Amino acid sequence: MTRFALVVDYDGREFQGWQRQPHGPSVQSALERALAKVCNAPTATVCAGRTDSGVHGLGQVVHFDCEASREPRAIMLGVNTLLPISIGIRHCQTIESDFHARYSALARVYRYQLVNHPARPGGLRARDHAWERTPLNVQAMQTAASALVGEHDFSSFRALSCQARRPWRRMDRLHISQLENRITFDVQANAFLHHMVRNIVGSLLVIGRGEQPPEWLTEVLRAKDRTQAGATAQPQGLCFIGPRYPAHWGLPAEFDAAPELLEWRSSDPESAKPEREDEL
Amino acid sequence: MTRFALVVDYDGREFQGWQRQPHGPSVQSALERALAKVCNAPTATVCAGRTDSGVHGLGQVVHFDCEASREPRAIMLGVNTLLPISIGIRHCQTIESDFHARYSALARVYRYQLVNHPARPGGLRARDHAWERTPLNVQAMQTAASALVGEHDFSSFRALSCQARRPWRRMDRLHISQLENRITFDVQANAFLHHMVRNIVGSLLVIGRGEQPPEWLTEVLRAKDRTQAGATAQPQGLCFIGPRYPAHWGLPAEFDAAPELLEWRSSDPESAKPEREDEL
Numbered sequence: 001m002t003r004f005a006l007v008v009d010y011d012g013r014e015f016q017g018w019q020r021q022p023h024g025p026s027v028q029s030a031l032e033r034a035l036a037k038v039c040n041a042p043t044a045t046v047c048a049g050r051t052d053s054g055v056h057g058l059g060q061v062v063h064f065d066c067e068a069s070r071e072p073r074a075i076m077l078g079v080n081t082l083l084p085i086s087i088g089i090r091h092c093q094t095i096e097s098d099f100h101a102r103y104s105a106l107a108r109v110y111r112y113q114l115v116n117h118p119a120r121p122g123g124l125r126a127r128d129h130a131w132e133r134t135p136l137n138v139q140a141m142q143t144a145a146s147a148l149v150g151e152h153d154f155s156s157f158r159a160l161s162c163q164a165r166r167p168w169r170r171m172d173r174l175h176i177s178q179l180e181n182r183i184t185f186d187v188q189a190n191a192f193l194h195h196m197v198r199n200i201v202g203s204l205l206v207i208g209r210g211e212q213p214p215e216w217l218t219e220v221l222r223a224k225d226r227t228q229a230g231a232t233a234q235p236q237g238l239c240f241i242g243p244r245y246p247a248h249w250g251l252p253a254e255f256d257a258a259p260e261l262l263e264w265r266s267s268d269p270e271s272a273k274p275e276r277e278d279e280l
Numbered sequence: 281m282t283r284f285a286l287v288v289d290y291d292g293r294e295f296q297g298w299q300r301q302p303h304g305p306s307v308q309s310a311l312e313r314a315l316a317k318v319c320n321a322p323t324a325t326v327c328a329g330r331t332d333s334g335v336h337g338l339g340q341v342v343h344f345d346c347e348a349s350r351e352p353r354a355i356m357l358g359v360n361t362l363l364p365i366s367i368g369i370r371h372c373q374t375i376e377s378d379f380h381a382r383y384s385a386l387a388r389v390y391r392y393q394l395v396n397h398p399a400r401p402g403g404l405r406a407r408d409h410a411w412e413r414t415p416l417n418v419q420a421m422q423t424a425a426s427a428l429v430g431e432h433d434f435s436s437f438r439a440l441s442c443q444a445r446r447p448w449r450r451m452d453r454l455h456i457s458q459l460e461n462r463i464t465f466d467v468q469a470n471a472f473l474h475h476m477v478r479n480i481v482g483s484l485l486v487i488g489r490g491e492q493p494p495e496w497l498t499e500v501l502r503a504k505d506r507t508q509a510g511a512t513a514q515p516q517g518l519c520f521i522g523p524r525y526p527a528h529w530g531l532p533a534e535f536d537a538a539p540e541l542l543e544w545r546s547s548d549p550e551s552a553k554p555e556r557e558d559e560l
Contacts, residue, residue: 088402
């Protein structure tokens, strides 16, 4: 039995999210179907961060075990042949059997992109950008966002359906940037609650539109009450840029979806401890 | 009668190219169908650069004439409502009646992107990147590409089906950059022959793979013979980033698909003359 780790990209619009679903296709079921053929046995996968319906992956990490003797490169190429073009494996390696894609991760990175313009995005950009018509005040959103950095109870940004045991998370970074009509939210935390990124972005939009002052976000955080926060932002703007692991696992530190995130590498939270199963 | 100019984005994979076709959907027919409803009359459009089947547009400029009295903003929003999400209008303005989207352009900019990796691209990246398995020598390609800058007879890179009257074009810039496994070709010329960008990229790939030295591209250019050049590169890697016009037309100088192209603005070829109809 050998454990393998994969780096996987997918177009979230084609799937009902990462996780196997009774209705509609999921990334997990498409991947496990292809792996079963290549490994010659039913194969269960675990991913670093489960994404919702419509949310993209660019650097998702997955582990699985295989009894058959297989070269990593043969798995990568074979599985890519069986998968639809909306999913691609871009890295495969063997890894120690105590590696766990979810519980070994120190942190996760998400990017949320939107077009802030009277006209909706069309063409290529419609695939991975949300749309906000009202002109947004980026400075006010950044001021508000800074209050979320650090360790907090994020109950106010947690979906009712969230199954995590504890609502505490360590937010490492929440940076908002603007390029012409496009606004990007880069978020890193040790782990995320269900809908947490989209609920935070939806609340920042309330501030960006001028409906609430920046201090309002601190009140929302303190309330620990989902009904106090803004609406969940649209899924197609969200992309899971991947997890970060301690260097000793030997996984590639890839952020090629977001090259400006490379600078983060130097501030890798190596001192942080991975979440344990009972804490998530 | 008022002339309008539009800036249009589209996902080339959904269309048989810009131009109206008897078989399959085209960007032009979808756009003209929507404009006919908004303008209440059959409406013919002219674009800055006709793109082939599968080639994307991010900043295509289009002009058309409308008898009915319409606000530019109402046209933009109305047409976007009627168009599929694979096309979007992001700018609309009135413009003098002697403006011509094609003949007023000083230059056109294309971007070609590919993933250079043993594994095919999947997910979001599969939409707008070609794939090259063999490791490419970017330095050799850049050396070869420099020989194409300037005014040349580009017959060797011209499709047999090309209807241009003359094979001479002024290549302003051909820059190749690499970020991890992704290679980008940025090309600006006064105008392009049919398949010219893809035939040049296909020939540069021959050099990048080490099958020919950089000097070979100069020989190919001099031969003025399409059979001497490399194969036409895959369409999905190509994106028309848009035309450039003299500033007096008052069109937005948008390159937001490719922010690093902003630096080119300072070297705008204002002194260059637009191509006249009889020269193209």
